[in-house]
Amino acid sequence: MADPLSRVFSALADPTRRDMVARLAAGDATVNELAAPYDVTVQAVSKHLKVLQDAGLVSRSREAQRRPVHLEAKVFDLMTKWIELYRREAEERYRRLDDVLASMPDDVATHPAPPPQTGAPS
Amino acid sequence: MADPLSRVFSALADPTRRDMVARLAAGDATVNELAAPYDVTVQAVSKHLKVLQDAGLVSRSREAQRRPVHLEAKVFDLMTKWIELYRREAEERYRRLDDVLASMPDDVATHPAPPPQTGAPS
DNA sequence: CTTCTGTTCAACCGATTGGTTGAACAGAAG
């Protein structure tokens, strides 16, 4: 799963990781601080952090033996750009469909494309 | 993985599924039409579609023996709301940090919190 | 009826995931 977009979406597909991101939005934190609220081992949290880091969502500095975690919010742009592109496309298509329906006589618009009869009506 | 947000993120974490969403943004399509460009079986595509449907990203109607797939773009809002919430929070924190640094004398700002000396300098 | 097309279901497979335990490493402190 090499591509960056997949990594970001995948990283945020886990509720624990999303919660960590939410908490990091309020300020940097160490692995142990991050691990405290959850009832999993600190190693598991370290793994989650690695996933977030590989996705570029988080960076680590080194200060003494602690490794403070910092949220990198710019990566969000990757997602929002992708989402907005197709949301816009879908909504425009919807809008155009509305226009088409609005320009139709009511009986055509409410019974779209009835199956063509095989023969002419008697 | 019960929660809706996880399902949506997870569904979009796969490049093939993202491509399907992209194509569906341009218009509805059947399973076979969707499967055509990929070199996987139609069953695999059907599975992908089920994931997208469980995430609420896609709906299916029934017309004869075909099951046209329709993109439900409203679900995108779930993600964008979550993302924007924490992006804003992180950016505001960053802005406030800038303010603090700007209000500091340069030598303090460029050497933040030097380790406190244990004794007074001789 | 039988056949053909579109779709899904079921079982299986290898790779990945999220978790565990136990050991190791780095730096502060006794």
Add this chain to the structure above:
DNA sequence: CTTCTGTTCAACCAATCGGTTGAACAGAAG
């Protein structure tokens, strides 16, 4: 030096994932 704290690495495990093949089902058509 030894010890303590914070973090990561390694091996393992059960569950899930993305894919396959083969069978089934639904509806159109011969």
